[in-house]
Amino acid sequence: MIIVLTGLILSASPSQAKNEVNAAPSSSQEINTNLVLADLLENSGSRQALIDKLRAADGGPTASPSDSKLTSTEAQPKGEQKKSFARTIALTTSNIGSSIKQQFSALFTAVAALFNSEIATAETAAIVAVAINIAVLIGVTFAVFILFRLFARRPFSIINTWACKGAKKYAMLRTIGAVTAAGLVDTGVVLSAYLIGNTTASLLHTHNGADATRLALLLNAFLLVEGVKLLLRMLFASRFPALRLLPLHETQAKYCNRFFANLVGFTGYGIMVLVPIVNKNLAPTSGAALTTLVVLCAAIYFSIVVLRNKNDIRQNLLTKAKAYQGVRSIVLRLLARYWHLLALTYAIAVTFSSVLYPETALPFIATASLKTGFYIGIGALLLTIIRQLIGREINLPTSLTEQLPQLQSRVNTYIPTGLKVLGTLVATIISVFTLDAWAVFDFYAWYDTETGSSAVSSLLDCLLILVLASAFWILAASYIEHRLSPNKKVTPSAAARAETLLGLFRSSLAIVIIVMTVMIILSEIGVEIGPLIAGAGVLGLAVGFGAQKLVQDIINGVFIQLENAINTGDYVNVGSHEGTVERVGIRSVALRDLFGTYHIVPFSSVEAVSNFTRDFAFHLGEYGIAYRENIDHAIEHLKAAFEELRQGAHKDDILEDLQVAGVSALADSSVNIRVLIKTAPGMQWAVGRAYNRLVKMHFDKAGIEIPFPHTTLYFGEDKEGLAPPAYVRVDTDKPEIAATEASSTTS
Structure with a gap:
């Protein structure tokens, strides 16, 4: 705004003086005519315009604007034909001073004439x-x-x-x-x-x-x-x-209302009522002087109020800056430091413009200021309404959150981002229309051109594409979550599969949406996407030949997922590694074994998948007893141990009754009895350990021997079949052995 007003001051045109000449009415009083004529002759631009008008009225040749410009240029020295910026400022300041002097001199002369004639x-x-x-x-x-x-x-x-x-x-x-x-x-x-x-x-x-x-x-x-x-x-x-x-607070609102009302009332009634009356009864120069006086008084009043409230407004802006971060905080801090300078510069620019162009500057500045305030107010009001309707955070119903656990976080991520984009768009639109209001940029003329209409249309189309892509992503991702989101009724294996497929489909969907959105936006802004698509195809073919292992990883991973072979949380054996699945990606699976080691296994190296946690599992146990033990008696105690197991902590992990397969082998030193316990997936090891403990306790209580390896000492024999003597020494230091030796000697 300040740059615009400064440019308005520096772009002084002789046409304004010519308009004043044409607008000056003839007065019946001789004193007014003399004053008007003197004012016209003092100004070089007005004098030249009067000469041209007299020549035209007399039928003589009139110099064209180009001739006038050429003559004035040729009359100037070569060093001054191109004025510097500093010289322009100096001439403008000098013109302002002489204009103020002439205006007030004419006003005082006209007022004195009213009382002296x-x-x-x-x-x-x-x-x-x-x-x-x-x-x-x-x-x-x-x-x-x-x-x-x-x-x-x-x-x-x-x-x-x-x-x-x-x-x-x-x-x-x-x-x-x-x-x-x-x-x-x-x-x-x-x-x-x-x-x-x-x-x-x-x-x-x-x-x-x-x-x-x-x-x-x-x-x-x-x-x-x-x-x-x-x-x-x-x-x-x-x-x-x-x-x-x-x-605003009531006190602040009352103060602002009174200040702006006084400013508008004084300036409006002074310029719209008093100035036309003075122009009609005295002279246009007197009206221009009165306009300058009104504007000068309003500028002084405005400057006094600004300086009086400089510190209070600075503190308010600094307080607001603490509530924000980033660019907004920096802008508020800069505005808090320099706002009064901007306001004073605006007042000075308005005053100088009214002196240079008393008839056109003030209406233009007032209209532009009102338009700027209107644009800013509408934009701020629109953003405030949207923020209040949407809120900073959206809370979805609990039932919907349970089915779509990521929907609330996703929506609360996109809405603030959307509000930031909308705020940036509104700020851009306000800036464009503000520049148009101050005649710096003619938006409507630019929009009438092919470039302008195409740019605006492309921008709107791109924004619409981004909105539709975001909405499609939210709806599609939510539908995938709705279909694959695990709930309390499904089994753990189904929940693990749903979680695995959810990540896979979500990543694939995001890639597809991003690629399609970028392609469509490039097409909207005028980029030919045909060569891009062909180049992408060639590049994909080259990558396919150069990265066959990667392609094999992806293809194997897709089929493994379609066959539901591996899910997150399963205990599997893939390749040469065994462990719990922590992540299933597009090209690899991540395992953690019993020692805590983290393995990443590419799908291309997976020839077979052994899943220990699919649907159900078995604890396979073989328990050996001595040959002298009763097999049926041992089976009864195996069943008793199982019944005790079903009453303990693993009752929910056992799916069926104990299956006794019978005698599986007559081994060298034991008779082996095989049993099967059907368990929940992944619980076979815990159930087996608990059952082994109970079997040992029941066999010990019943006196059933569990064979263990025996060692036979062979001392050898000679050709006649006689064994050599075995020399045995009894350790008499131990009381048990000494008592045994004494007993055998007595017997």
Whole structure:
């Protein structure tokens, strides 16, 4: 905004002076004519325009703009034909100073002429009569306006009470509805006062002969200024907090409303009422001087308020900056440090522009400022509504979360990202329209070109594609989770398979969506995707030949998954490794063995898969007894041990009764009896260990011998078959052996 205004100041054009010449009316008073003529002759641009006009009226040749430009260029020295930036600034400052001097000099001269000439007495009387009519119109209009405002407090209070009720989620929607309703009521008050003022103006014109033009100027100014104040009340309503769009404290809102209302009222009524009257009764230069005076007073008032509130606003901005991170925090901190400089620069730029272009600068600046505020307000309001409706975090129902465990986290991940993208888009749109409002960039002219329309269309198409791709990803991933998400009713093996397939399908779906989205977006922005697709095919073929092992890994992995051979949590034997499956990918499986070692086995090296935890398992036990033991008696104790096992901690892991296969072998030193226990998958080892313990305890209690290896000592024999003597020494140090030796000696 400041750069725009600075450029407006530096781009001073002689056409403005020419417009002033054409707009200057001829006065009946000689003093006014002389003043106007003197002002025109003092300004080089006005003097040249007057000369051209006189020549045209006399039928002489008139210099064209190009000739004038050529003449002025040739008349200049070569060193000054191309002015530097510093010289331009200096000339602009000098023109501003001389313009202010001429304007105020003309104003003081015209005012002095009113009090020093004989004609001034009649003009003063006419001015007094006009002032009386205007005062009557002002009194009636504003009295009706204030009275109707008092009557409107009751509807405002009812609307405010309604807006304060209801859920917090829809607070901004209720606030917008309440502000709109209050704005309609306030608009009715302003229009009613305007209509009554219009009726009063008609009566004054009919009975007192008042100038209808002056009265219409006042009423139009009242309608415009009070309309702007109405918008300010919608932003800074001090009495009713629910009718205030901006989240400010009551004291702050009251202060802001009073400040902006005073500024708008003083500037609006001064420029739209007083300046036209002065232009008509005195001279255009006097009106320009009055415009400069009004703008200068408003700028001084604005600067005083800015400097007075510099520290308070800085602290508020720093407090808000602490609540954010990243770029927003940096921007708020910079704005907190330099906001007052920006505001003062804006005031200075407005003042200088009004001095250089008193007739065109102020309407342009006012319109551009209002448009900028409107764009920013609409964008901020839109984002606030979206944030309040959606919220920072979405909580889904518990039943849906159980079926789709990743949906809530996924939605809460995409929504903040979407809000950031939307905020960036809104900020971009606001910046573009703001530049258009300040005539820096003509958006509509650029959009009419083929490049502009194509760029906007491509941008909208890309955003729509991204939104559709995100929505499709959320819906498809949620459907996959719904179909494969394990629940309490399925078996552990089915749950493991669902978890494995869920990761596989989710990764494949993400790759497909990303590739398709990128291809479509490239096509939308004008990139030919045909060569890309052909190149990708050739590259895929080359990669396929060069990475056959990788392709084999992927293909084997797909078929292994389709056959449901391996799931996460299974205990398997693949290749030369055995362990619990921790991860099943597209090309490899990760195992952790009993020693805690982590193995990654490529599917290409897997020739067979041995899964120990599929559907059910068996504990295969063979228990040997001595040849002298009764086999049926031993089987009874095996069944007794099983019954005790079923009553213990593993009762839920045993699926069927004990299966006694019978005698499996007559071994060298034992008779082996085989039994089978059907268990839940993966529990066969724990059940077997517990059953072995109980079998040993039952056999010991029944006195059933469990054979163990015996050693026979052979001392050899000679050719006659006689064994050599075995020399045995008895250790008498041990009391047990000594007692045994004494007993044998006695016998």
